[in-house]
Amino acid sequence: MRLFHVIRKYLLLTLFSIMILGGVSIYFIFKIFIHQSTDQILNEYKDRIENYVALNDTMIEFSASVIQPQRVEQRIILPTDNYSLGFRDTLLYNENSGAFLPYRQLYFTVHYKNKQHLINVNQQTFEFDDLLYILIGSIIALFLLFFIFTYLVDYYLKRKVWSPFYRTLEKLDDYDLEIGHNLGLKDSGIKEFDKLNEVVNKMVGKINYDYENTKNFADDISHEMQTPLAIVKSKLDIIRQQDNLSNETISSVASISKAVSRLSNLNRSLLLLTKIRNDQFHEIKEIKLNEVITNLVENIEELIEARNITLENTIREVSLMMDSNLAEILISNLMINAIRHNIEGGSIRIDLNSAYLLIENSCTKQENENNLFDRLVSNKSKDSTGLGLSLVKSVCDKSGFKVDYHFIEHTRFQIHIQFTKK
Amino acid sequence: MKLLLVEDEIDLQESIVTYLQSEGFAIETASTYPDGEEKVSLYNYDCLIIDITLPGGTGLDLIRLLKEKDTDAGVIIISAKNSLDDKLVGLDIGADDYLTKPFHLSELNARIKSIIRRRNFKGGNSLEYKEITIFFDGRKVTVLDKELILTKKEYDLLLYFITNQSKVMDKEAIAEHLWGDNMSLVADSYDFIYTHIKNLRKKLIDAGSKDYIHTVYGIGYQFGER
Numbered sequence: 001m002r003l004f005h006v007i008r009k010y011l012l013l014t015l016f017s018i019m020i021l022g023g024v025s026i027y028f029i030f031k032i033f034i035h036q037s038t039d040q041i042l043n044e045y046k047d048r049i050e051n052y053v054a055l056n057d058t059m060i061e062f063s064a065s066v067i068q069p070q071r072v073e074q075r076i077i078l079p080t081d082n083y084s085l086g087f088r089d090t091l092l093y094n095e096n097s098g099a100f101l102p103y104r105q106l107y108f109t110v111h112y113k114n115k116q117h118l119i120n121v122n123q124q125t126f127e128f129d130d131l132l133y134i135l136i137g138s139i140i141a142l143f144l145l146f147f148i149f150t151y152l153v154d155y156y157l158k159r160k161v162w163s164p165f166y167r168t169l170e171k172l173d174d175y176d177l178e179i180g181h182n183l184g185l186k187d188s189g190i191k192e193f194d195k196l197n198e199v200v201n202k203m204v205g206k207i208n209y210d211y212e213n214t215k216n217f218a219d220d221i222s223h224e225m226q227t228p229l230a231i232v233k234s235k236l237d238i239i240r241q242q243d244n245l246s247n248e249t250i251s252s253v254a255s256i257s258k259a260v261s262r263l264s265n266l267n268r269s270l271l272l273l274t275k276i277r278n279d280q281f282h283e284i285k286e287i288k289l290n291e292v293i294t295n296l297v298e299n300i301e302e303l304i305e306a307r308n309i310t311l312e313n314t315i316r317e318v319s320l321m322m323d324s325n326l327a328e329i330l331i332s333n334l335m336i337n338a339i340r341h342n343i344e345g346g347s348i349r350i351d352l353n354s355a356y357l358l359i360e361n362s363c364t365k366q367e368n369e370n371n372l373f374d375r376l377v378s379n380k381s382k383d384s385t386g387l388g389l390s391l392v393k394s395v396c397d398k399s400g401f402k403v404d405y406h407f408i409e410h411t412r413f414q415i416h417i418q419f420t421k422k
Numbered sequence: 423m424k425l426l427l428v429e430d431e432i433d434l435q436e437s438i439v440t441y442l443q444s445e446g447f448a449i450e451t452a453s454t455y456p457d458g459e460e461k462v463s464l465y466n467y468d469c470l471i472i473d474i475t476l477p478g479g480t481g482l483d484l485i486r487l488l489k490e491k492d493t494d495a496g497v498i499i500i501s502a503k504n505s506l507d508d509k510l511v512g513l514d515i516g517a518d519d520y521l522t523k524p525f526h527l528s529e530l531n532a533r534i535k536s537i538i539r540r541r542n543f544k545g546g547n548s549l550e551y552k553e554i555t556i557f558f559d560g561r562k563v564t565v566l567d568k569e570l571i572l573t574k575k576e577y578d579l580l581l582y583f584i585t586n587q588s589k590v591m592d593k594e595a596i597a598e599h600l601w602g603d604n605m606s607l608v609a610d611s612y613d614f615i616y617t618h619i620k621n622l623r624k625k626l627i628d629a630g631s632k633d634y635i636h637t638v639y640g641i642g643y644q645f646g647e648r
Contacts, residue, residue: 226502227431230524234437237527240590240641241444250640254592261594264524299601302575306614325506 004157008150015146019139027128027135034126035104039087042106045072045121053110074119077109083118085109092122102127164188168197175204182208215278222271229264236260269387272329276394281323289318290352292327296335297350309342309361313350320419322399330395333388334359334415341366341413356418363413372405423538424466425449428458428484429473429500434523438471441527442534444589455479462488467495469534469541472517474501474508482511489516496537500525526595528586535585551584553631565629575600576622583635583645592642619643 049072077083085107091100104125110117164186171183183204185197236257239245245253275281293315297304304311320327338348338361346362373393389405392415396403402418425447429435435451442449450465452458455478462470462484470488474481485497498519499512509520518537521530539558549556555564561577563570572580582591582599593615600618623635636644 222503224502226523227434230502231431231433231437233524234434234441234527236592237595238437238440240592240638241441247640254640257592257594260524302573302618303601303614306617 004154008154011150012143012147016143019143023135023139027132030126030131031128035087038104038123038125039106041123042087042104042121045123046106046108046119049119049121050110053112072119072121074117077116077118079116083107089125094124161190164190164193165196168193168200172200211278215280218271218274218278222267225267226264229260229267232256232260233264266387269391273387273391273394276326276329276391276398279398281325281398283323284321285324286319287322287324287327289320289327289331289357290315292331293350293352296328296331300335300339303339304348307339307342308345309339310347311350312347313352315350315352316354318352318354318419320399326395326399329391330399333391337388337392337415338413354419356416358414358416360412360414362411363407365410366407369407369410373403423447423468425534426452426458426461426465426467426470428452428461428471428476428481430454430476431473438527438530441589442531445531445586447534453477455484458484459487463491466493469496469498469538471498471500471530471534474499474503474512482508482515485512485515485517494541496534496541498530498533498537500530526591526598528582528589528591528595529599531589532582532585532599549581549584551587552634554580554584554626556581556584565626565631568629570625570629572622572625575618576625579618579622580626583643586645587634588644588646590638590641590644596643 088105088107090103090105092103093099094101102125103122105120105122107118107120110119165188168183168185171185175181175183183201185201187194187197236253239249239253293313297311297313338359341363342348342361343364348359348361351358351360372389374390393403395401396417400420402420403415405413405415407413423446425442427435427438427442427449429438429451430453432453435453439449439451450461450467452461455476458472458476458481459479470484472481472484476484481499481501485499488495488497496519497517498521499508499517500521500523501508502523512520518541519533521533547558549558553566555567556577557563563572563577563580578600579596582596596615600615619635623633626635627633634645634647636646636648638644
């Protein structure tokens with residue numbers, strides 16, 4: 001529900017309650033007020049009649065100079081009669097308008113010549129029913145008007161008030177950590193949004209700064225590690241050139257060399273993983289994945305043949321939008337995986353179409369078949385970094401693909417990449 | 423052939439100098455940017471090996487400086503950073519190649535010779551070793567003047583061997599050269615190298631050449647006269 005709808009709901013509810021209350025109050029206040037003034041007039045008549053009788057000592061029909069005849073009625077009453085005094089509302093037939101109209105009456109008694117006279121004076125009054133209908137009608141009309149008005153206000157607000165908010169949202173949406181621009185949110189004149197912009201600007205500035213530092217840190221670490229490794233490798237190269245090495249030395253040199261290679265490759269893979277996760281490969285182009293695969297397979301044909309692995313494939317022409325480096329990393333890691341964990345005389349199958357990529361290969365038994373994406377896969381023969389599948393997963397995450405794998409009876413490994421749109 | 427090496431890590435510098443000198447190159451060194459700047463401005467070289475991160479400046483500026491002179495010299499960048507941006511910039515401003523540390527000295531050697539060949543043909547259009555001749559145009563190989571058909575990998579292997587003749591190379595270096603960083607681990611562990619070398623050896627011997635490829639126990643291979 002939009003914020004405005006929430007506000008409007010409460011506004012309308014409040015308005016409705018206020019209007020009902022107001023309406024009811026107006027009705028009664030009106031009534032009381034009108035009664036008061038009518039009653040005042042009636043009291044005045046009463047006084048006049050009493051004075052007239054007292055003054056002129058007569059009960060005969062009052063002359064027109066006193067009050068209009070139709071407004072007065074009188075009769076003689078006996079003490080035993082039932083009657084009531086005071087103000088009363090009634091309907092009387094009015095000849096002028098030809099209809100029954102509401103009248104206010106005042107009953108009082110006058111003592112004259114030892115007889116009680118019950119007199120009532122009448123004054124036309126307000127049609128309170130009409131008032132009621134008018135009030136209800138007004139409330140409804142006002143309410144509807146207000147309702148319509150809120151739409152107008154909503155429209156106006158959308159342009160004047162909410163547009164800075166949506167501008168901020170849009171800029172946040174477009175924000176790309178890799179590009180690292182400052183959002184440059186400007187003041188809108190509305191305090192809450194200005195405060196929001198201020199906080200967001202600061203936050204983005206800090207994120208950019210931290211990211212730069214992290215990137216540089218990762219780069220610097222690699223630099224630092226690679227150089228000592230380069231020194232070791234180069235010295236080993238020199239040692240190898242010597243003629244009279246003892247067998248022990250030769251063996252040690254071989255071990256050192258292997259260890260340094262592992263370290264070097266591990267460092268390189270880690271760096272790659274970090275770079276991928278930090279979106280440092282973000283040049284999206286149209287990549288023909290089938291070509292990437294066929295090129296790579298061509299390059300490693302002999303590796304496959306040398307282990308007597310049969311390769312079958314159903315590769316369709318598939319174009320995807322992704323970074324070309326990521327495509328290379330993805331395919332090479334998948335293929336290395338398929339070869340390395342394969343058995344002598346095994347098989348590899350590649351299925352590529354516009355919906356998915358499937359690679360299936362025979363494999364040696366794995367100690368732990370779970371979580372291959374999340375951890376360094378321990379490998380007894382130490383011929384891999386163990387990060388291959390992590391790299392595959394990272395590339396898929398960044399390119400909007402879904403990836404999962406499973407083992408078939410512990411002897412076949414299947415990995416499936418779905419080219420979903422993010 | 424005169425080379426200039428600009429590298430601030432002294433230990434690495436020493437190894438490179440030793441290896442390349444044994445390859446017959448005359449090589450000068452600089453360890454800082456100002457030193458490098460001086461040498462580049464004053465002298466001429468056939469090929470320069472430049473490290474990007476130097477005290478006092480960046481190797482990229484040295485390359486720019488070099489390009490201002492009218493020279494045929496080749497440039498190979500060595501860097502610990504496998505940074506795509508650096509690579510692009512480097513190649514953009516005129517470097518011929520980019521090699522990431524750590525690398526094998528035999529690889530560096532092969533690349534330098536390749537650059538010199540490409541740049542000014544001072545290396546000639548062909549390379550001869552005894553009865554074997556490699557023609558770079560068309561990647562042809564002859565033994566005793568008769569053409570020998572080799573696969574792409576076998577050709578690369580033979581060229582690598584002859585370029586680094588008499589040097590002992592370990593299997594990893596060869597694997598990296600043939601398949602690149604990624605695949606080298608796989609290739610190395612399953613002795614694909616052995617298969618390729620065996621095939622190449624057989625083809626050469628069958629064509630009438632002597633057996634120049636020797637296995638050095640526990641270490642690797644060596645190409646040359648024993």
